[in-house]
Amino acid sequence: xxxxxxxxxxxxxxxxxxxxxxxxxxxxxxxxxxxxxxxxxxxxxxxxxxxxxxxxxxxxxxxxxxxxxxxxxxxxxxxxxxxxxxxxxxxxxxxxxxxxxxxxxxxxxxxxxxxxxxxxxxxxxxxxxxxxxxxxxxxxxxxxxxxxxxxxxxxxxxxxxxxxxxxxxxxxxxxxxxxxxxxxxxxxxxxxxxxxxxxxxxxxxxxxxxxxxxxxxxxxxxxxxxxxxxxxxxxxxxxxxxxxxxxxxxxxxxxxxxxxxxxxxxxxxxxxxxxxxxxxxxxxxxxxxxxxxxxxxxxxxxxxxxxxxxxxxxxxxxxxxxxxxxxxxxxxxxxxxxxxxxxxxxxxxxxxxxxxxxxxxxxxxxxxxxxxxxxxxxxxxxxxxxxxxxxxxxxxxxxxxxxxxxxxxxxxxxxxxxxxxxxxxx
Numbered sequence: 110x111x112x113x114x115x116x117x118x119x120x121x122x123x124x125x126x127x128x129x130x131x132x133x134x135x136x137x138x139x140x141x142x143x144x145x146x147x148x149x150x151x152x153x154x155x156x157x158x159x160x161x162x163x164x165x166x167x168x169x170x171x172x173x174x175x176x177x178x179x180x181x182x183x184x185x186x187x188x189x190x191x192x193x194x195x196x197x198x199x200x201x202x203x204x205x206x207x208x209x210x211x212x213x214x215x216x217x218x219x220x221x222x223x224x225x226x227x228x229x230x231x232x233x234x235x236x237x238x239x240x241x242x243x244x245x246x247x248x249x250x251x252x253x254x255x256x257x258x259x260x261x262x263x264x265x266x267x268x269x270x271x272x273x274x275x276x277x278x279x280x281x282x283x284x285x286x287x288x289x290x291x292x293x294x295x296x297x298x299x300x301x302x303x304x305x306x307x308x309x310x311x312x313x314x315x316x317x318x319x320x321x322x323x324x325x326x327x328x329x330x331x332x333x334x335x336x337x338x339x340x341x342x343x344x345x346x347x348x349x350x351x352x353x354x355x356x357x358x359x360x361x362x363x364x365x366x367x368x369x370x371x372x373x374x375x376x377x378x379x380x381x382x383x384x385x386x387x388x389x390x391x392x393x394x395x396x397x398x399x400x401x402x403x404x405x406x407x408x409x410x411x412x413x414x415x416x417x418x419x420x421x422x423x424x425x426x427x428x429x430x431x432x433x434x435x436x437x438x439x440x441x442x443x444x445x446x447x448x449x450x451x452x453x454x455x456x457x458x459x460x461x462x463x464x465x466x467x468x469x470x471x472x473x474x475x476x477x478x479x480x481x482x483x484x485x486x487x488x489x490x491x492x493x494x495x496x497x498x499x500x501x502x503x504x505x506x507x508x509x510x511x512x513x514x515x516x517x518x519x520x521x522x523x524x525x526x527x528x529x530x531x532x533x534x535x
Contacts, residue, residue, distance in 0.1 A: 145218075149226040157230045157263075158294055159195070159303075160238020191234050192301065200310050208315050216316045223308035230307055235299040241275075244288055254284040337368050344368060348399065351392045351424060359385050363392045370397070370448070370478045377454070377481040386482045390450050391420045393480060394428065397448055404428045406446035406477075408436060408468060410453055417452070433457075437467045445475040454481040 147153045203216065222228040243257040259275025261267040278284055294300060312318075345367040347360055355363065362378065366389065369376035378386050394405040405428035407417045417430040428446060431439060433456060449472055451457065457465045472479055 144222055144227050147227040154226060155222075155228045156295060157228070158233050158238070158291070158300065159230060160233045160240075188234060188299075188301075192232060192303065192306075195232050195303070196306055196310060199307060200314065203311060203314050203316075213316045216311050216314075217318065220308045220311040220316075223304045223311075226304065228304065229302065230304045231295060231300045232303045233294055233297065233300045235297055238294070242287060242291065244284070244291060252279045252281070254281060254288060255279055256284045256287045258287070337365060337372070340368060344371075345396050345400075347392055348395050348424075351388075351395060355388065355392060356385070359389050359392075362389050363396070366390075366393050366480065367396050370480065375479045375481075377483070379481075379483045382484045386484070387416070387420060387452070390452075390480055390482055391424050391426060394426050394448055394450065395424055397478075398427055401447070403447035405448045405450060406431065406443070407450045407452060408433060408440075409451070410456065413452055433464060436471075437463050440467045440471045443471070445477070447475075447477055448480065449477045450480045450482065452482045453485075455483045455485040 144155055147155070219228065223230070241259060241261055241263075245255045245257075247253060247255065256278035257275050258278060259273060261273040261275050267273055278287065345364050347355065347363055352360065366376045366378055370393065378389060380386070394403075397403040398405070405421075405426055407421075407428065407430045409417055409430065409432065411432040411434055414430050414432050420426070421428060421430065428448075429443070431443070449468075451468070457468060459465055471477070
């Protein structure tokens with residue numbers, strides 16, 4: 110990448126392989142006010158070349174293929190994808206960290222300088238650019254051009270506290286050659302000006318000066334809260350023999366529960382009696398069996414053992430069923446099951462009990478996914494049962510509740526929180 114800074118003819122250029130834009134938010138305003146004095150003309154601006162450090166593998170193969178075939182030409186779609194990938198990376202870096210007033214002011218100043226063309230940024234796409242070069246033009250009659258070459262990236266850590274090594278180049282013949290190297294890449298046909306795109310990314314990020322309507326904030330929250338529900342329905346397909354039996358809201362619950370199990374390894378499926386939690390759990394177990402060749406262990410009260418065995422046989426689920434009364438004796442000796450379903454899981458509300466300890470040790474020892482089923486949310490509140498909204502303590506901290514009546518409405522229970530009396534959705 111290249112940076113060009115000028116004031117009364119002093120100029121600075123720099124090239125490096127990566128640019129953490131969040132570092133600009135830590136730059137002193139005094140430094141940025143130096144750029145403020147620039148005219149914004151071609152001979153009065155900072156110039157920065159950004160080289161794609163690690164383009165996506167597919168695009169890199171494409172780039173290398175074109176390089177072998179000719180002069181490194183990339184077709185239009187490949188260029189667009191690379192520019193989008195770079196923009197996405199910049200946006201993530203801008204939004205990283207905790208917002209503060211200093212970062213807000215600095216990023217707004219940077220956006221204004223980009224708009225005024227006092228800072229110009231180009232994205233170099235011909236090939237990966239690993240070089241680190243800093244060039245400074247100044248009014249000194251002896252050394253009007255100074256270069257710095259070494260290992261330092263254009264970051265605070267790279268320039269100050271990372272142990273990098275750099276050397277200054279003051280010989281004017283050598284610095285002119287470095288300047289020519291910079292200009293060749295700046296003027297390369299596959300070097301694209303992205304200054305205005307970066308300014309737009311900053312202006313539409315959290316530092317935007319435009320006030321956001323509360324309704325739009327609500328829509329964004331709803332969008333992110335429902336993301337798992339939307340993606341789950343796309344990622345997981347219910348087997349045809351179960352799809353004809355499940356009701357639409359049950360199909361949604363199956364997809365959402367499968368999504369949570371895949372991402373978080375734990376989910377609680379809960380609502381009032383009669384909404385088909387057993388069938389939904391069976392469908393989830395069948396999905397993981399088809400997708401990952403997994404097996405399932407069901408832990409349940411003795412009166413439900415026969416029912417679960419029937420469901421496993423009817424819907425061809427590979428696994429075993431064990432009653433709560435036998436977990437202390439038999440669970441430590443069972444082989445690994447990748448999915449553990451605990452029916453009427455409120456029976457395990459006592460974390461000090463031997464039964465709970467046996468179940469928890471088995472799950473953690475085998476790194477199993479956990480699916481909790483319950484219709485009892487308001488278990489007794491005492492020193493032994495403050496584990497969550499239904500008195501159940503999932504071994505995984507990110508276990509989420511799925512509300513069957515509104516499968517897209519979920520939340521992570523907070524310890525000691527009083528739940529909704531009817532269901533465990535938000």
